[in-house]
Amino acid sequence: MPWTKVFLSKDEMERTLAQPGLRAITYCDAILEAQRQAMETDGRVFLMGEGVDDPGGIFGTTLGLVDLFGKDRVMDIPLAENGMTGVAVGAAAAGMKPVFIHMRNDFLPMCMDQLVNHAAKWFYMTGGRVNIPLVVRAIIGRGWGSAAQHSQAFHSLFTHIPGLKVVMPATPYDAKGLFFAALDDGNPVMFIEHRWAFGSVGYVPEEIYRVPIGTGIVRRHGTDVTVVAISQMVYEAMAAAAQAEEDGIDIEVVEPRTLKPLDQEVILSSVRKTGRLIIADVACRTGSVAAEIACRVCEAEPEILKAPVRRVCFPDAPTPAGPTLEQAYYPDSSSILEAVRDLVAENRAFRKPIQRSS
Amino acid sequence: MPWTKVFLSKDEMERTLAQPGLRAITYCDAILEAQRQAMETDGRVFLMGEGVDDPGGIFGTTLGLVDLFGKDRVMDIPLAENGMTGVAVGAAAAGMKPVFIHMRNDFLPMCMDQLVNHAAKWFYMTGGRVNIPLVVRAIIGRGWGSAAQHSQAFHSLFTHIPGLKVVMPATPYDAKGLFFAALDDGNPVMFIEHRWAFGSVGYVPEEIYRVPIGTGIVRRHGTDVTVVAISQMVYEAMAAAAQAEEDGIDIEVVEPRTLKPLDQEVILSSVRKTGRLIIADVACRTGSVAAEIACRVCEAEPEILKAPVRRVCFPDAPTPAGPTLEQAYYPDSSSILEAVRDLVAENRAFRKPIQRSS
Amino acid sequence: MSDLKQPGHMDTQLLMDLYRTMIKIRRFEEKIIDVYGVQDMKTPVHLCIGQEAVAAGVCANLGTDDYLFTNHRGHGHCLAKGMSPASLYAEFYGRTNGCARGKGGSMHPVDPDLGILGTSAIVGGVIPLAVGAALAAKLQDTQRVAVAFFGDGASDEGAFHESLLFASLKELPVVLVCENNFYAVNSPISARQPDDSIVRFAGSYRIPGVQIDGTDVLAVHGAARTAVDRARAGEGPTLLECRLYRWRGHVGPECDYPKGCRPKEELEQWMERCPINNFTRFLLERGVTTERGMERVRNEIDATLDEALCLARQSPFPAGEEASAGVYYERA
Amino acid sequence: MSDLKQPGHMDTQLLMDLYRTMIKIRRFEEKIIDVYGVQDMKTPVHLCIGQEAVAAGVCANLGTDDYLFTNHRGHGHCLAKGMSPASLYAEFYGRTNGCARGKGGSMHPVDPDLGILGTSAIVGGVIPLAVGAALAAKLQDTQRVAVAFFGDGASDEGAFHESLLFASLKELPVVLVCENNFYAVNSPISARQPDDSIVRFAGSYRIPGVQIDGTDVLAVHGAARTAVDRARAGEGPTLLECRLYRWRGHVGPECDYPKGCRPKEELEQWMERCPINNFTRFLLERGVTTERGMERVRNEIDATLDEALCLARQSPFPAGEEASAGVYYERA
Numbered sequence A, B: 001m002p003w004t005k006v007f008l009s010k011d012e013m014e015r016t017l018a019q020p021g022l023r024a025i026t027y028c029d030a031i032l033e034a035q036r037q038a039m040e041t042d043g044r045v046f047l048m049g050e051g052v053d054d055p056g057g058i059f060g061t062t063l064g065l066v067d068l069f070g071k072d073r074v075m076d077i078p079l080a081e082n083g084m085t086g087v088a089v090g091a092a093a094a095g096m097k098p099v100f101i102h103m104r105n106d107f108l109p110m111c112m113d114q115l116v117n118h119a120a121k122w123f124y125m126t127g128g129r130v131n132i133p134l135v136v137r138a139i140i141g142r143g144w145g146s147a148a149q150h151s152q153a154f155h156s157l158f159t160h161i162p163g164l165k166v167v168m169p170a171t172p173y174d175a176k177g178l179f180f181a182a183l184d185d186g187n188p189v190m191f192i193e194h195r196w197a198f199g200s201v202g203y204v205p206e207e208i209y210r211v212p213i214g215t216g217i218v219r220r221h222g223t224d225v226t227v228v229a230i231s232q233m234v235y236e237a238m239a240a241a242a243q244a245e246e247d248g249i250d251i252e253v254v255e256p257r258t259l260k261p262l263d264q265e266v267i268l269s270s271v272r273k274t275g276r277l278i279i280a281d282v283a284c285r286t287g288s289v290a291a292e293i294a295c296r297v298c299e300a301e302p303e304i305l306k307a308p309v310r311r312v313c314f315p316d317a318p319t320p321a322g323p324t325l326e327q328a329y330y331p332d333s334s335s336i337l338e339a340v341r342d343l344v345a346e347n348r349a350f351r352k353p354i355q356r357s358s
Numbered sequence C, D: 001m002s003d004l005k006q007p008g009h010m011d012t013q014l015l016m017d018l019y020r021t022m023i024k025i026r027r028f029e030e031k032i033i034d035v036y037g038v039q040d041m042k043t044p045v046h047l048c049i050g051q052e053a054v055a056a057g058v059c060a061n062l063g064t065d066d067y068l069f070t071n072h073r074g075h076g077h078c079l080a081k082g083m084s085p086a087s088l089y090a091e092f093y094g095r096t097n098g099c100a101r102g103k104g105g106s107m108h109p110v111d112p113d114l115g116i117l118g119t120s121a122i123v124g125g126v127i128p129l130a131v132g133a134a135l136a137a138k139l140q141d142t143q144r145v146a147v148a149f150f151g152d153g154a155s156d157e158g159a160f161h162e163s164l165l166f167a168s169l170k171e172l173p174v175v176l177v178c179e180n181n182f183y184a185v186n187s188p189i190s191a192r193q194p195d196d197s198i199v200r201f202a203g204s205y206r207i208p209g210v211q212i213d214g215t216d217v218l219a220v221h222g223a224a225r226t227a228v229d230r231a232r233a234g235e236g237p238t239l240l241e242c243r244l245y246r247w248r249g250h251v252g253p254e255c256d257y258p259k260g261c262r263p264k265e266e267l268e269q270w271m272e273r274c275p276i277n278n279f280t281r282f283l284l285e286r287g288v289t290t291e292r293g294m295e296r297v298r299n300e301i302d303a304t305l306d307e308a309l310c311l312a313r314q315s316p317f318p319a320g321e322e323a324s325a326g327v328y329y330e331r332a
């Protein structure tokens, strides 16, 4: 299906889409278009964020929107992240649908009180009487020495907070489709983007559509190892799969797309088949979503594992600045490939293989 | 050993300690004493927090200290949690050893920028030139309708942040010993207490001692099921074990005591023996430390599991206010017991039990 | 301060409403004290006895549509805005008929039909929310005004400042009402701020700030009217500082001076300035009503509150399953 | 503003030091522009060209022991406090000889031997840290003073307010230096605050606030001296607002008007007020030095900086393993 496909090269993309005459745009443009259409069709929607109306336009994702919708709906704001998040929450409670945009996830810790203690709890704490339709867009930065305070990822933290949803599109198609799903969800949704996915190109319908929150997808079918890949890691996993093919190893790439709720079934049914699980995430290892995914498997059917689980994550260290350090810090397709090879070589017997009861 | 023992009743405690003439004090008093001794022996130590010097004395843990050390070292502060955390970080960088005290974990989200973006990263980001010796004490609240904003637990979040350590004492002995370990660690340490542990009594030596950060402990030896219990859940797990004994089920209770670093070996060696793992935590299920613990087992030796892993956690919901809701919300010894019984009835065969390679 | 004090301008109806509201709040809180010892109202109560004039004076200027946000000490504000005592009491008892179906307790009252969009017990937490509701009102081109009630403690918080900055920048229809009772729990303002006047912050945000005797309901009413009118006219926010005193302990039904939290003399001095007694004297002096008339009001209110308590206690408890339900909004 | 301007009070050494520091900063930044196109200095640089007078004027009042905290735009402050250009350049190149061993890059300079205890690129992040260092200085009974440099954007943040509140409350020895260049990235202060003066906040914290022409090094020096003296004498904090302009784009080596970020005319007007040119004229007029003398200074500095760049480039890269090491302090 063109809308599930991940393209690693422009060539491949053009070959696939050109023939049926399907439109291909970037992840960045998909988000730009989604916001434009949302504002065209729903007067309650407005964008707020530091520099949303400036010539940079949030890495291009808000470019030109201020000309179409004016400064009230494409609203530059003071550098006051927690307070402004509260403003968004209050506006949402009073019937608006704010989209709060952060150029880096690193600024989210400043908003934690309003996100965690307010937005997340409001619907529950009011006995279901007031909901908060809020989308928080936050982009994970990477590279060129961004260093410890400009390249963090916190999606795992948000999955621990009841009341929040967490979505993390990797492809242009999902970026647009999940944006609309998030916007119409009626709950506070963390919409986490990755800067390195912005240039990726794929099929994106012009009309408005939704990708359901809570539905993962198999990006590549395979039989030997399941690689659950989050966000930009989808591209690394697909590249690893292409390389592994040469070794005769058949990787299945599964993308959860949304982390809370998490589509546990798409992961389980893959691991049932492969018996081997690697989770690749764009975040530090300990306490990551990768841990939650591994845990879900052992809660449900640990017996399907024929090898240890592997996490391909950032190390438990802040992001370094220098190029040699960055290079070592970030896992990529070869880190995944290495894990794949290790696992394929592993075949552990479980100590007491007894029949499953009931 | 008296210092590893968890007492469920005063009776049992008195029986055990009276004879060898060992001193028994509460968890609350253990922390009070630790802080007093720390300030007596180290001029760099000072306490700061909202109401530290007031007649309530942070549920008794700072009572009387202002009379001994004055308002400069037992410092009431404005309600400005993020800024004041930054003040603590700056003071630590400049050679002090602040202990920042929060009456509830719920106020920690306000401090996230300073904890996550500053304290945690400082040592790494300065190339190891400036360390931050900071202890953040934060108490988990519970009960009497505390509700969604006064009973949260966030320890899992902090384990995901490189540069922070997270300790979580359950017993009076560990409360004092871990306090000194945290204070002398030289890194920012989240020292997470549980309000319901405050009254528990146990052996606490008068002299200063340290419980090493990163060392878990087996609280009760058993052969059938491993219950890894965190913080106040240790008491629930011990009670469950006592009850299970009557059913002829022999529970091993393991307490990590510190969550980052985590003593993986004490957990693994227990599960190697029992084959069954339950993790009981005082936090919401998804994204909890329980997930990390389960993941560690599947990363290391998934073949030792003869049954699915179980998490006994709070549901993925904010804390409700009303008594019937609170009652349903919080897991207790009977929730653990139920999980234990389920698991003992389970014996799953792993699909392809092949020999372990290498 | 208020021309309501001028004989020529007396609006008897309004004056009696203010009296009625203050009595309702006082008695509402006192009934909590009465029943609290039974230990079945399991919720941490932050009573506003002594602070009734602010709730009454401000809310008398608000319409049903206007937004109200308050904090942990919010019973009075919600009653003044028109909330049913029964829905509050039932909430405190954790029952299904509570305004938040037993999920919120005393610290999180809500009534969207009255513009009470929810309450936060995080100090300073609702200030930006009120500003956000005001932003919504402006973007939606309604005439609604938003009010935030908060304590002196909240003005320690960065969120207070971020909110004032934005409210002023966008000239939002919001009234920021600080109830300065000089304490945050047991910490005196002198341990937290270099000056005990909160109104001093208004200037740096280029908005009007008014310092009021928070025990004088007419003073509060007058200042609030100006602020609400200003907001409704699109002229932006106002900061009102109402100076007053909390008579009871920070939380719970008791007085706190026996525990050494605050000096007894301080309480006694402020009790001399009881907002209800003073207003009562005023009403009698001006002949707005009689002792009999007031007794009738008090009896009426008492009866209503007793009935509310009764209703609350008869309301069923939510089933345990509810604890993990209702976390996410689902579209119908 | 400063009596350094009075002929009788001229301290030639000091004047030349101020000149030298400003030249060093300007040339340090210009050399980054020169090499940046090669794309091997892989770090986001926030240049302070146009803002040199503040770094020079403030730091001339500080001793080695005094603490300095700065933000993303901190090269100049660190140089003025005495940091070795080589340790900065090497850091920007991600080398082991960098001040943070290649882990921090351009946004996180550090030199504890000079009281530079680390730098945060979170807007407003270091203000409370500086206040904390000042608290330490006071508790330790030293004579140290802490300085925080930050932009107008940082004064939007709640952390700024929380810091001022506490610094004032405890009368801490800290000088808060706001470089108001009227923009945060491309957002003009008019889109963020109701007023473009930052000094207006001082009053509500009951501390002195001084607004200064941030292009006039002697004005800065004088105001900073008063503030530092005050702090050292235990009289508490001061807020200095230095009004000036950043000549280059927010980040990177280029000018930003071609991208439409700011008006070209604005830049041109401010370039007329070049802090170095103006001070050069002043020095020549007063006969403090000659064209020749200044050329010598410039050449000397240029040579030092070229050597520093060379050294930096020769420094080895850290091994990849270092990326995950050094996360936690370990006692020796």
Ligand SMILES: Cc1ncc(C[n+]2csc(CCOP(=O)(O)OP(=O)(O)O)c2C)c(N)n1
Residues within 6 Å of the ligand: B050, B079, B081, B107, B110, C072, C073, C121, C122, C123, C124, C150, C151, C152, C153, C154, C155, C181, C183, C184, C185, C246, C250
């Ligand atoms: C952010 C935060 N910090 C601390 C607390 C604990 N707390 C609850 S009420 C309160 C005092 C608030 O004082 P004030 O705002 O003056 O209101 P008052 O109780 O005096 O009406 C404190 C510190 C909290 N709820 N939230």
Ligand SMILES: Cc1ncc(C[n+]2csc(CCOP(=O)(O)OP(=O)(O)O)c2C)c(N)n1
Residues within 6 Å of the ligand: A050, A079, A081, A107, A110, D072, D073, D121, D122, D123, D150, D151, D152, D153, D154, D155, D181, D183, D184, D185, D246, D250
């Ligand atoms: C909390 C936070 N929000 C946003 C950013 C992104 N950011 C980096 S610098 C900057 C502008 C800062 O403006 P100002 O404080 O005036 O300093 P200037 O760059 O003008 O020197 C912004 C918004 C950040 N680093 N931290």
Ligand SMILES: [Mg+2]
Residues within 6 Å of the ligand: C151, C152, C153, C179, C180, C181, C182, C183, C184, C185
């Ligand atoms: Mg107060």
Ligand SMILES: [Mg+2]
Residues within 6 Å of the ligand: D151, D152, D153, D179, D180, D181, D182, D183, D184, D185
């Ligand atoms: Mg600026």
